[in-house]
Amino acid sequence: MNLTQLLLILRARKKIVLGVLLAVVLVTTVVSLLLPKTYKANSTVLLNYKGVDPLTGMTMPGNLMPGYMATQIDIIGSKNVALRVIDRMQLANSPAVIEQFNEATGGQGTVRDWLAGLLLRKLDVTPSRESSVVEIGFSGSDPQFVAAVANAFAEEYMHATVQLKVDPMRRASNYFDQQTKVLRDNLEKAQSRLSKYQQEHGIVSVDNRLDVESNRLNDLSAQLVAAQAQLMEATSRQRMAQGGSDASPDVNANPLIQNLRIGLGNAEAKLAEVGQRLGRNHPQYQSAQAEVAKLRRDLNEQLSLTSRSVGANATVLAQREAQIRAALAEQKAKVLELNRTRDEMGVLMKDVESAQRAFDVTAQRGSQTRIEGQAEQSDVAILNPAVVPSEPDGPKVFRNLLLSVFLGIMLGFGAALVIELLDRRVRSESDLSDSLGIPMLGTVDWKNSARRRTGVLGSLMPRRPRLT
Template identity: 25%
Template structure:
């Protein structure tokens, strides 16, 4: 049983938590009201925010041209992460800075005609926009929230326009650079054709050769020379192609080479590596948005991208070196064929005569240069026409329009959130105050913490029963207290009890009066003694004089019989405290108190003594030492438990018998634990009154 009693205080029930909320509901409601009021006022003071949205349809770009490739490869693969990449591009600094420039937002957002800093304007703009994909489509919604509906619509439309322009510019920039390289080669080739024509004209004039409209007979040597000439032309074209592509690669830095690698070369390893980098970058964007930069998965993906880019750089470098080698081989092949052809041509010309040899060589050179020039010209025109074909990777589907209905602040939502936050803060504050409150809150604290028996529970705002009447609903509390005292103290005839309290203002005087009142009602001869010499109140309750009393008896001025006065209450007599002289503060002598108590016990059935507080005075200890038992009055939620424990320890150190404790001034409306106890007796006495009235009627 003892173990169970010791373990019981440590276990908390749900009702214990509810009791805290119920006892401090005024505080909780006050905090909730203040939070709701603050949230409502703050919401009403916030400016209205308007939202406008534009929708765009995005598609992937076609690959860039390869001017020296025999056949263009325009095969494209589906990229499931393409739209996520475009989300990041739409909110990137280049796009937003261009929007700020076009709409002159730095001046619009500046105060007092001042120009707002670009980084601040960029931050404001970025916080004002949100980009998301419309489900199961390739549509991107650009949503802008601003305090001006027209400004929100303009920004949404301008972002879509700037994004479309940037996509078109990026798609055509690389193609134009490649066409510019072809134009440079055309200029050089045109000059070479002109030089070859001038050379032929000069040879004709020098050798006085007349050109007729047909070719003569060719021998075996001339046929061989024509075959070599064809091989030389093919080798020369291959060399020029390799040279042009090599020039393009040499003009690109590492970053541009990585971006355009998939269009310059169709190496399968390069294509696969680029696809892996794109997939990892899209995955990195998603993971980085969810977990942040310091997450291990983010670091691992970044490391993979760096590794793949290094591998790709090495592969492209190898391809560049390979192309350089191929160019050298083609050049050497061309030079070798040129030397062989020159040798055959020399032999042929020598066989045909020295006169036609220079002319034939010049004519062959001219045909070669013209063939190369025509091939470049044809390719140049083809790619210009292809570039001029309309291509639009971004279509604006819906243009943003001003929305005059504000989307925030949401008064209903903010008030609702304020209610929840206020209630949560109030409950938290209530539990925090309850944690700091070390006063006595229940009868369990008296029994478990102070090891005192509980004689009775007294509700709040109880007045002396002489004012409320014998049929008061509060009188039953004192009857229960009187009964418990009789059982605990083994009450016989001639018993003396003193009523104590650890501090002032705990309801000790009212308790001892009402206890004497109910005892007198039961037919017991009772004497009420006011021993609180410094702050007597019993004479005020009874409406009697305090001129003579206990002080005069102890000073031997008057006999005790003359100091005791009869009251208007049957069976109840009263010994007031009397006026205490300034020079007689030590009037409570233990011997005199002992003699007086013994004398009064012999004359009365019960003697109730009202004493001063225990803490700070020795009067209560002197009186309690000489009576049969002591009753400790503890006010509900007033003094710290440690203070009351010190008072109890002081009494126990002097071997003073404490019959029990009374928990006084309980707020039954705030604490459900005592509410049902009080309401039961209240209803009981109310029914008795109603029955009595019915009988009278």
């Protein structure tokens, strides 16, 4: 079926199309006039989106705003908010409502759930396209009731957002409180281990003790170097004193030995002089010889004493060097022990610092979360509360008439096509050709006053052919 055939069918069945159209329009008009009037009240709320995570305190990116708006719309239309509205307005306590509930459900379920479903079916939540404003609309037959319900939805939605924000904060606060107790115990244990370690090792300040002991070790090292140098010098002098008195500077530098050598030289010179003048048995010669022998004995004795004193000095220096060496080794062991103690104590101090840092961060975050959990501030503000509507919102007669005209035309077209299919008639040349399956040679136009032959079989065709 082409467009021409369709137009011919509609023109032939125009009475049916017009009849169906008039019937639909008439029924729609009557129904629209008989329907009870409905009123709609709108309350607008403003969403002040901050996007702060209640547990971590991090600011969420702004590209999550569309999802946030969709979430808030779902919250407004949730059963939780509807139940809050019912409790706020005490609708479940009305005897009339309870009677309607029993008639509708036969007593199955609860009145609150049944009322929540009714309210949500009449609720209309419309977000703004370019702003954070959301419109909450409610429809009903009572203008004062719809305004009250719209405002109640706005108020309870605001309270619900506060609760949804505060509840995670409170749970997070409880979590932080538990963690704070655990971290406080860990800090106390770490401090106790550090104090016990200091008491066991008698440590007041590791750094000061280490500086003192290190300085003492350096002093002993310097003293050992000086003592070794003195011991080497004393040992060298001892060997020289023992090897030969004339080569020893200590022996030569002794003033008593020098005086004795001078006296011995004078005595020997006197003995030589006396020996030239007198004989060996002369008393003067013997006296001079005895004086020379005495001075020689005194000189040898002083040389021996000086050599022994040089050896004793070397022995003392050797003992002093050994003592300094032992003290240096002991001091080195003490410094190494202090280094080990400092390392162990440093580990304990790091444990204390880590525990203190974790405790401070957790306590600070817990305090902030606790304060935020106690805040009853909402991110939602009522921009325009709903007012009692003065004019009904429905039924919309004009809109219904326009829809009925469109629907009537479509139904009329459909009825015409159905009737045409049930009673198919020839409306054009193509219908005849398609029905008989033979080519058409000509047509006769009965509307002209003078007949005009259009083909060989044109005059033999009936005026109104009909297929049976």
